[in-house]
Amino acid sequence: MEVIIAETPDAVGRIAARIIAETVRIKPDAVLGLATGSSPMVVYAELARMRHATEIDLAATRGFALDEYVGLAPGHPASYAAVVQREIAEPLGMMFENVTVPDGGRPDHEQACREFEAAISDSGGIDVQLLGIGTNGHIGFNEPTSSLTSRTRIKTLTEQTRADNARFFNTAAEVPRHCITQGLGTILEAGQLILVAQGKGKARALAAAIEGPLSSMCPASLLQLHPRATVVVDEEAASQLSLADYYRYAFSSKPV
Ligand code: GLP
Secondary structure, three states, X not given: OEEEEEOOHHHHXXXXXXHHHHHHHHOOOOEEEEXXXXXXXXXXXXXXXXXXXXXXXXOOOEEEXXXXXXXXXXXXXXXXXXXXXXXXXXXXXXXXXXXXXXXXXXXXXXXXXXXXXXXXXXXXXXXXXXXXXXXXXXXXXXXXXOOOOOOOEEEEOOHXXXXXXHHHOOOHHHOOOEEEEOOHHHHHOOOEEEEEEOOHHHHHXXXXXXXXXXXXXXXXXXXXXXXXXXXEEXXXXXXXXXXXXXXXXXXXXXXX
């Protein structure tokens, strides 16, 4: 795992965006795994800037969202389908019809999950998966104790996650109790993983993910199993990493 400590949250965005841009330059129709939440927004902002500067063209890329709430009204502004369209596909110039979001509105959840997994397989697989991390170590919506080999499925959100995400809704009570999320086994199959995190609130979960044991109690520790995992964090999020100096040294003396 490569750990890159950036000086500022914006620098996190620039570094992660550069990794995605390299993939897209090599493969213009790359399949991107799209995370929502606030952490990856700096990455999308930088990709949108690169697009406007004609440094990158994302029009042929395809995308898969990581997760979706269950039971929100179609078009709800906090649904990840709406967020992906409004805050990712449109500013990046991706075709929204080329982006698949798990369908949280279908009564037959199991079938919706099977179809989502089949769509990933049919695309040839996700080339690069962007991830955030929850304060309890979740990735996607894989809450602690999620099986490390899990596939896309319905999950019950922890009260911690519901409270953390209440800021995207009018009231805390409106936050759904259930979601559909790519499984940890699904995420592990992506060609490359990039996890971004900013702020002190993520420091404990991040240290557990990078330097703690591989454990379903910290789902983000799954990155330890992936041969191409990069973690890009700001100083505050890195504040509990015991090997921070080593990560800085390794990055600054990286062979070219
Ligand atoms: C949500 C999302 C995750 C995200 C996490 C952290 O629960 N499902 O994909 O990583 O929140 O969100 P934020 O980046 O807003 O802190």
